[in-house]
Amino acid sequence: MSQILNQSGSIDDDDAQRSGAILQVKNLSVTFVRESGALRKKRSIVNAVNDVSFEIRESEVLSVVGESGSGKTTVARCVSALAKPTSGSILWRGKDVLAFERSEMKDFRRQVQIIFQDPFESIYPRQDVLATISVPIMRLKGEKNPDRIREEVSRLLVEVGLRPDIHLHRLPHQLSGGERQRVNIARALASSPKLLVADEPTTMLDASQRLNVLSLLVRLKRQRNLTILLITHDLASARLMSDRTAIMYMGKIVELGSTSTILTHPSHPYTRMILDATPKLGSAHAGKYDLFAKSGEARLVSNRGCVFRPRCSYATEICADVEPELLEKSRKQLAACHNPLN
Amino acid sequence: MSNAPATESNASSSFLQLSDLTVEYTVEDNVFRALDGISLDVPRQGYTLGIVGESGSGKTTLGMSIMGMIQSPGKVVEGSIKFMGKDVLEMSGREMRNYRGPSVSMVYQSAMNSLNPVMNILNHVVEVIRDHSKNISKSEATERAKKLLTDVGIPEDRFSSYPHEFSGGMRQRVVIALALALNPKLLIADEPTSALDVIVQQQILGLLKKHIVDRGLSLFFITHEIALTEGLVDNVAVMFAGEIVELGPSSKVLFSPFHPYSEELLGSLLNMESNLSTLDRPSAQNESLVPHDLTRACKFSVRCKYAFDRCRKERPLLRQVEKDRWVACHKY
Amino acid sequence: MASKKKQSSSLSLSFKNGRFGILYSIFWKKTRAKIGTCILLFFFVLLIVGPFLYPYSPYAISGAKNQPPSLAHVFGTDYQGKDVLSQVIYGAYPSLLAGIVSALGGTILGLLLGVIAGYFSKVEGAISAASDVVITFPAIPLLVMIGMLYPQIDQLLILALILILWPVAARAIRSQVLSVKNRPYVEAAKASGMGDWEIIRKIIIPEVTAIAFAWFVLSVATAIIILVALEFLGVGSPDVVSWGSIFYWAQQFAFYSGDWWWVLAPGISITLVTAAFAMIGFSLEEAMNPRLIR
Numbered sequence: 001m002s003q004i005l006n007q008s009g010s011i012d013d014d015d016a017q018r019s020g021a022i023l024q025v026k027n028l029s030v031t032f033v034r035e036s037g038a039l040r041k042k043r044s045i046v047n048a049v050n051d052v053s054f055e056i057r058e059s060e061v062l063s064v065v066g067e068s069g070s071g072k073t074t075v076a077r078c079v080s081a082l083a084k085p086t087s088g089s090i091l092w093r094g095k096d097v098l099a100f101e102r103s104e105m106k107d108f109r110r111q112v113q114i115i116f117q118d119p120f121e122s123i124y125p126r127q128d129v130l131a132t133i134s135v136p137i138m139r140l141k142g143e144k145n146p147d148r149i150r151e152e153v154s155r156l157l158v159e160v161g162l163r164p165d166i167h168l169h170r171l172p173h174q175l176s177g178g179e180r181q182r183v184n185i186a187r188a189l190a191s192s193p194k195l196l197v198a199d200e201p202t203t204m205l206d207a208s209q210r211l212n213v214l215s216l217l218v219r220l221k222r223q224r225n226l227t228i229l230l231i232t233h234d235l236a237s238a239r240l241m242s243d244r245t246a247i248m249y250m251g252k253i254v255e256l257g258s259t260s261t262i263l264t265h266p267s268h269p270y271t272r273m274i275l276d277a278t279p280k281l282g283s284a285h286a287g288k289y290d291l292f293a294k295s296g297e298a299r300l301v302s303n304r305g306c307v308f309r310p311r312c313s314y315a316t317e318i319c320a321d322v323e324p325e326l327l328e329k330s331r332k333q334l335a336a337c338h339n340p341l342n
Numbered sequence: 343m344s345n346a347p348a349t350e351s352n353a354s355s356s357f358l359q360l361s362d363l364t365v366e367y368t369v370e371d372n373v374f375r376a377l378d379g380i381s382l383d384v385p386r387q388g389y390t391l392g393i394v395g396e397s398g399s400g401k402t403t404l405g406m407s408i409m410g411m412i413q414s415p416g417k418v419v420e421g422s423i424k425f426m427g428k429d430v431l432e433m434s435g436r437e438m439r440n441y442r443g444p445s446v447s448m449v450y451q452s453a454m455n456s457l458n459p460v461m462n463i464l465n466h467v468v469e470v471i472r473d474h475s476k477n478i479s480k481s482e483a484t485e486r487a488k489k490l491l492t493d494v495g496i497p498e499d500r501f502s503s504y505p506h507e508f509s510g511g512m513r514q515r516v517v518i519a520l521a522l523a524l525n526p527k528l529l530i531a532d533e534p535t536s537a538l539d540v541i542v543q544q545q546i547l548g549l550l551k552k553h554i555v556d557r558g559l560s561l562f563f564i565t566h567e568i569a570l571t572e573g574l575v576d577n578v579a580v581m582f583a584g585e586i587v588e589l590g591p592s593s594k595v596l597f598s599p600f601h602p603y604s605e606e607l608l609g610s611l612l613n614m615e616s617n618l619s620t621l622d623r624p625s626a627q628n629e630s631l632v633p634h635d636l637t638r639a640c641k642f643s644v645r646c647k648y649a650f651d652r653c654r655k656e657r658p659l660l661r662q663v664e665k666d667r668w669v670a671c672h673k674y
Numbered sequence: 675m676a677s678k679k680k681q682s683s684s685l686s687l688s689f690k691n692g693r694f695g696i697l698y699s700i701f702w703k704k705t706r707a708k709i710g711t712c713i714l715l716f717f718f719v720l721l722i723v724g725p726f727l728y729p730y731s732p733y734a735i736s737g738a739k740n741q742p743p744s745l746a747h748v749f750g751t752d753y754q755g756k757d758v759l760s761q762v763i764y765g766a767y768p769s770l771l772a773g774i775v776s777a778l779g780g781t782i783l784g785l786l787l788g789v790i791a792g793y794f795s796k797v798e799g800a801i802s803a804a805s806d807v808v809i810t811f812p813a814i815p816l817l818v819m820i821g822m823l824y825p826q827i828d829q830l831l832i833l834a835l836i837l838i839l840w841p842v843a844a845r846a847i848r849s850q851v852l853s854v855k856n857r858p859y860v861e862a863a864k865a866s867g868m869g870d871w872e873i874i875r876k877i878i879i880p881e882v883t884a885i886a887f888a889w890f891v892l893s894v895a896t897a898i899i900i901l902v903a904l905e906f907l908g909v910g911s912p913d914v915v916s917w918g919s920i921f922y923w924a925q926q927f928a929f930y931s932g933d934w935w936w937v938l939a940p941g942i943s944i945t946l947v948t949a950a951f952a953m954i955g956f957s958l959e960e961a962m963n964p965r966l967i968r
Contacts, residue, residue, distance in 0.1 A: 067539035067540070067541070068510075068539055080865065082861060082864075082865065106867070109865065109867055110867075113865065114865055116858055116861075116862055118858055121857060121858040121859060122858040122859055122861075122862045123859055123862065124859040124862075124863065124876075124877055125859075126880055127876075135863065135866040135867060135868055136866040136867050138867075139866060139867030139868055139869070139872075140866070140867040176397075177397070184862075187862075187866060190866075191867070202612075206396045206397055206566045207566050207567045207568060207569075207611055207612070208396055208566070208607055208610045208611065209396075209610075210611075210612045211610050211611065211612040211616060212610070214612065215618065218618055233539060233540065234540075234612075235614070236612050236613050236614050236616065237612065239614060239616075240612065240616050240618065241618075263614075273541060274540060274541065277540040277541045277543070277544045278540055278614065279540070279543075279567060279569035279570050279613075280569060280613050280614050280615075281568065281569045281572055281596060281597075281608075281611065281613060282572070282597070283614075286569075286572040286573035287551070287572060287573015287574060288573070289544055289545070289547055289548025289549075289551055289552075290548065291544070292541055292544040292545050292548065293495075293545060293548055295541050295545065297509050297511050297512070297541075297542060298509075298539075299509075
């Protein structure tokens with residue numbers, strides 16, 4: 001099932017049907033103006049997301065991997081209708097999310113839920129667990145009976161690995177980071193969504209808790225036949241859970257394809273770089289910091305050519321002039337590069 | 343390396359010695375014991391140590407204690423910290439000024455956000471140098487500052503830029519330059535790279551290695567991201583509930599841990615080899631029940647799969663079980 | 675060296691949970707707050723118990739006219755021979771009541787408008803404009819006019835005062851609302867299906883209540899002073915005994931006769947009471963500042 005995605009075009013709807021896409025992102029761009037300088041006089045246009053297109057297929061787990069500033073969080077927020085795109089569209093089951101009426105929006109919110117990144121700030125500190133998780137059950141599912149609500153919340157707590165007898169009436173500050181994140185997950189599941197957008201769900205947790213939370217997500221996906229969009233900066237998380245992975249850099253998708261292929265045979269030099277930099281116990285790179293010494297940092301140098309050029313060891317002349325399109329380079333893998341690694 | 347409390351004769355020769363260090367935080371009626379009887383003997387400069395553990399294990403408190411920065415509501419209720427023979431806890435204000443900065447220095451995660459927004463980075467470093475000794479002329483201090491900034495990889499044309507004009511990684515470099523400005527012998531780095539991207543993380547760690555380890559200084563690297571300690575520090579200490587439960591060379595502790603907690607910790611790591619089939623255990627339901635209130639048992643016994651009777655009755659002490667390995671566990 | 679107190683795990687450190695719990699524990703540490711509270715307690719007791727214990731009535735002629743302070747009349751008598759201190763004691767109630775009611779009204783109105791302005795950015799412009807107008811408008815002359823036009827209706831005065839007091843509270847509350855509005859938990863609430871009004875009810879208002887309370891306390895001080903000033907100018911009915919009425923009559927007569935004691939007691943009382951409210955109000959505000967970030 002090969003796909004040609006180019007920056008100007010869009011995914012053919014027929015193809016989408018065939019591949020079972022439930023959500024499509026078409027030419028999504030989000031820009032905002034940033035004021036900087038001592039008197040806030042310098043204004044620069046920041047392309048947080050720059051003409052991004054991809055689709056999310058039913059029952060798959062798609063990871064969007066990128067560093068800070070890559071635009072991945074903005075993409076997640078647009079997908080879950082928490083932020084408005086500057087241009088482009090988000091199509092849920094073929095219909096434009098931005099054109100939704102109130103009832104369609106309500107339905108959308110039921111079906112597409114988000115798990116927030118910060119377990120400390122995304123739960124209202126004055127409400128206990130029961131109250132927090134009751135909200136979607138009451139508002140999105142319309143359940144009014146308090147006993148049934150309580151039952152449902154208890155059920156959800158068990159499903160995410162918490163204990164109703166202990167946790168139901170706890171306040172957020174009485175829970176650990178991992179537990180709070182589970183509450184977040186329970187809240188997201190309350191409306192029985194079809195698509196879960198997980199925005200860096202483990203970034204703010206201890207290394208020891210990450211595996212637990214991610215494996216929970218995997219289990220939930222299987223049990224409920226969920227579709228998951230996982231936003232992360234950690235390749236190991238992407239590798240663990242996702243069928244396909246998109247690598248983002250400075251607002252653009254630079255590589256997209258099946259996770260296993262991308263991680264074992266990366267096409268784009270940036271993918272290769274992150275792979276090498278991801279901490280791995282026992283890896284050959286451990287302690288070899290020279291590899292990265294000259295890699296520089298993400299900086300936009302010019303608006304022409306490839307965004308990654310300033311840091312790329314394989315850049316050639318064309319890279320400075322022509323922006324590479326996201327094209328199929330080898331089977332099942334799309335990369336935006338003039339000199340792909342394979 | 344022994345970690346028995348030092349006798350008088352040993353005290354003066356040790357680089358850093360912690361004896362039975364206990365720190366408590368008291369908020370209203372509740373007492374939380376952040377450190378419980380920590381003993382550590384670092385014989386000489388150049389010793390590098392990774393301190394790993396979960397949040398709440400006490401690792402940050404340990405770093406702060408060595409810096410002499412424990413303040414109300416925290417209090418050192420027992421034990422001592424001796425740096426090259428001098429008791430840190432008994433230092434006067436003046437002695438502390440000569441200790442923090444010139445002897446021991448700290449880099450921590452939020453430091454990069456604590457830089458003074460109205461001072462350019464060169465002046466940051468110059469100020470630290472001049473604040474400390476009035477005898478240094480401005481030009482000399484500036485020269486030294488410039489060299490430091492170059493050493494940490496900041497290009498010369500950015501010396502007069504302000505903190506907000508730099509990315510996170512660059513700011514953290516400035517923070518490191520500040521920490522090194524007074525030539526400390528020990529640098530404590532508490533999660534210095536947690537907020538940074540993986541590539542920048544490697545760059546910063548490379549910087550730490552180059553300027554500290556390679557120069558023969560001591561580095562204490564505190565983190566919950568265990569994998570980062572490999573290749574950076576020679577030794578690793580695993581902390582749990584305010585205690586050091588294991589200590590030994592990185593190569594050994596990271597790959598063949600002794601303590602059940604170390605085992606659990608290393609096994610719970612997500613890495614590029616993790617497999618779904620080996621997972622999906624029920625959640626650690628006791629996550630929030632870190633038992634700090636057990637004074638007469640092994641704190642880990644609640645979760646330990648090897649626990650037996652003695653574990654619930656007697657607290658295991660950190661003991662040397664091999665030439666260079668210490669464990670606090672009754673199994674050994 | 676086991677600790678005597680109960681040890682607990684890091685995550686169950688007890689908190690005084692309610693809205694004001696933390697506030698109280700910090701607030702009590704400030705001497706200013708304690709002094710202010712003591713003063714208010716004193717006046718409160720005076721207000722309630724005074725009329726029972728104190729022998730003189732403010733309406734009865736109990737002594738010779740224009741007497742300076744003496745053993746019988748601690749603060750002297752007025753131009754008709756009525757005891758001054760009794761007027762202060764009996765007058766406390768109407769003055770304080772009017773001040774508190776006005777301040778309460780002003781704060782509540784300010785709270786409502788501030789929340790709406792902060793949360794709904796579309797309406798914000800209109801409300802800000804309205805508050806600007808009110809602030810720049812000369813309040814006292816307006817109130818005097820109203821008082822002259824409707825001399826017997828004290829309630830109108832209080833209403834007018836409420837309309838004057840709301841903008842300052844609204845401003846403070848609006849900025850607090852803005853900071854809460856952008857917190858992740860508000861966004862999470864929206865994603866969970868909470869409607870705007872529900873969010874305002876369940877999240878925004880609890881978060882601003884504390885600061886609204888501080889503003890209320892400060893407003894009482896302002897209100898009392900304005901009301902006394904108005905009564906001094908002749909607004910409202912001077913035959914009902916209140917602190918302001920004392921000044922009114924004193925202005926008519928003592929100004930010429932130099933009977934300084936007439937205004938000493940009410941003057942001290944007003945100063946103390948308004949200072950007390952101010953002390954408490956500012957302490958509350960300070961106490962809340964670091965907590966506002968929570």
